Amino acid sequence: MSTLPRTGIGTDIHAWAAEGEDRPLWLGCVEFPGERGVAGHSDGDVAAHAACNALLSAAGLGDLGSVFGTDRPEMAGASGADMLRHVAGMLDEAGLVIGNVAVQLVARRPKIGPRRAEMEAAMSAALGGVPVSVGAATTDGLGFVGRSEGLVGLATALVAPRG
Ligand SMILES: Nc1ccn([C@@H]2O[C@H](COP(=O)(O)O)[C@@H](O)[C@H]2O)c(=O)n1
Numbered sequence: 001m002s003t004l005p006r007t008g009i010g011t012d013i014h015a016w017a018a019e020g021e022d023r024p025l026w027l028g029c030v031e032f033p034g035e036r037g038v039a040g041h042s043d044g045d046v047a048a049h050a051a052c053n054a055l056l057s058a059a060g061l062g063d064l065g066s067v068f069g070t071d072r073p074e075m076a077g078a079s080g081a082d083m084l085r086h087v088a089g090m091l092d093e094a095g096l097v098i099g100n101v102a103v104q105l106v107a108r109r110p111k112i113g114p115r116r117a118e119m120e121a122a123m124s125a126a127l128g129g130v131p132v133s134v135g136a137a138t139t140d141g142l143g144f145v146g147r148s149e150g151l152v153g154l155a156t157a158l159v160a161p162r163g
């Protein structure tokens with residue numbers, strides 16, 4: 001295997017839960033009380049899921065669906081933090097160390113600025129202390145995010161063979 005670092009890219013998109021459905025919103029392993037949750041089989045944390053996809057992409061180990069399935073009963077309500085821990089373990093077993101993970105949210109709400117540090121710390125902790133950065137943008141009202149139909153998580157990751 002090449003000893004060069006490898007980058008990965010990940011996405012995750014969820015629709016907002018139906019009006020009146022009581023689903024908590026989880027983003028970056030942090031709960032946002034009072035915000036509308038998303039439709040999904042697990043906790044629907046698009047930031048954590050995009051980060052998992054980016055790490056699996058960098059490692060060449062597949063993606064969320066190939067690792068966790070798409071409708072396994074045991075994954076119902078599964079937390080993004082547990083999924084990140086699992087993925088970090090897979091990379092460790094594959095002899096890879098994680099350099100960093102960068103996450104971008106595309107969402108009108110919630111404004112993540114005030115909770116950015118918490119999200120970064122929570123995702124970093126789930127990955128065993130790896131640097132995680134979080135940013136966001138709104139789309140200025142354009143597209144499905146602008147119409148408040150759902151939100152997007154995007155992520156990149158850098159991994160390298162353990163020295
Ligand atoms: N969900 C979001 C979206 C955006 N932000 C912050 O607002 C800034 C401006 O967003 P634009 O889409 O108008 O460029 C953005 O750079 C973020 O700092 C946010 O906190 N949460």
Ligand SMILES: C[C@@]1(CO)OP(=O)(O)OP(=O)(O)OC[C@H]1O
Binds near residue numbers: 070
């Ligand atoms: C996380 C998983 C787990 O069943 O389900 P969802 O919460 O629906 O999330 P998504 O990114 O749509 O699909 C990936 C699945 O692995």
